[in-house]
Amino acid sequence: SLRMPLIMRWPGHIKPGVRSSAIVQELDYAPTFCEVAGVNTKENMNTFQGRSLTPLFQTGEHQNFKNRPIYYAFYENPGEHNAPRHDGLRTDRYTLSYIWTSDEWMLFDNQKDPAQMHNVINKPEYAETVKELKALYGKLRKDYQVPEGFPGATGKLAVKPQWDCAPSRD
Structure with missing residues (x-):
């Protein structure tokens, strides 16, 4: 999006x-x-x-x-896209994502890899960037008042969404 x-x-x-x-x-x-x-x-x-x-x-x-960095959250799983629940941040250059169900971090350098095919989270040359972006991630979650444990580190939602996307059977 x-x-x-x-x-x-x-x-x-x-x-x-x-x-x-x-x-x-x-x-x-x-x-x-x-x-x-x-x-x-x-x-x-x-x-x-x-x-x-x-x-x-x-x-x-x-x-x-x-x-301007932005915070995003994706917590529809299973769902149409079948992507794991995750949240993260996006800057003009980087995308940092935390996958809750596998306790996994991902970092993409959008300048070098616009298709986001190569996770560079463990590359030594990105160590300082990772540190800065994780701090920014925590700040954005606080600024947006994201509840602790959301969208759910254990694979289950800590806060159940209040909507039903299932098609009506009427």
């Missing part, structure tokens, strides 16, 4: 042809819509974990998005 393009058009507000390499997430949409609608009060904006995208509208770049 990080490779999915976000295309926006708003004549008079978004400069035509502007491209951005900023890493954004779905959680950035709500603060953007609130700002655009003029309801970006402190009370509203403090309820969001994301950032308004409006600073990107004119040039595609902004200090708020420079070197």
